[in-house]
Amino acid sequence: EIICACTHSSVHRCLFSATMLPAIEQLADTVLRQPVRVVVGEKNAAADTVEQKLVFVGREDGKMVALRQMVKEGIKPPVLIFVQSKDRAVDLFHQLVYDGLRVDVIHADRSQAQRDEIVDQFRRGKVWVLIATE
Known part of the structure; x- marks a missing residue:
């Protein structure tokens, strides 16, 4: 509502998003005049230098078992793990x-x-595994 209320011709509206979910596209179409979309890389594609691995585990405790198995097998850092909560x-x-x-x-x-210091240590290889909340 606030964005739509800014109707003066000198107002520039911009929307930046790392992910373009349908709800965000709809918002952009609603509040922006003649929106321009800039896309970097392919849709739903990881960088060539990133290895993604999906491992199915039966239960919650299977996640830790699978992670420890990957470490045992020699998983190579850096490793970035996203979890849903701070706890x-x-x-x-x-x-x-x-x-x-x-x-x-x-x-x-x-x-x-x-956060900046931890990310810097991760980039420099001092931290091998970085855990982050989503």
Whole structure:
């Protein structure tokens, strides 16, 4: 409603999104005049340098078993793991620290400076496994 109320001709409306869900497309069509879409890369495609792996596990506890098996088989860092909650992120962090991995976690309780430092360490290879909330 606020965006639609800005009707002066000098107002520029811009919408940026890493993902273009149907609801976002509909919003853009509703509030933007003659929207221009810029797409980087192919739709639903990962970069060639990113290896994605989908592993089906029977139950929740099977996730940790599968992750430990991948580590045992020599999974190569960097590894980025997304989880749904801060509590799950912290729990997984403690389990992986116990296993002796170079791991860190980013969640809502971390300051922006802490997040930036952790990401920098991940990029430099000092952190091998980064756990992040979605």
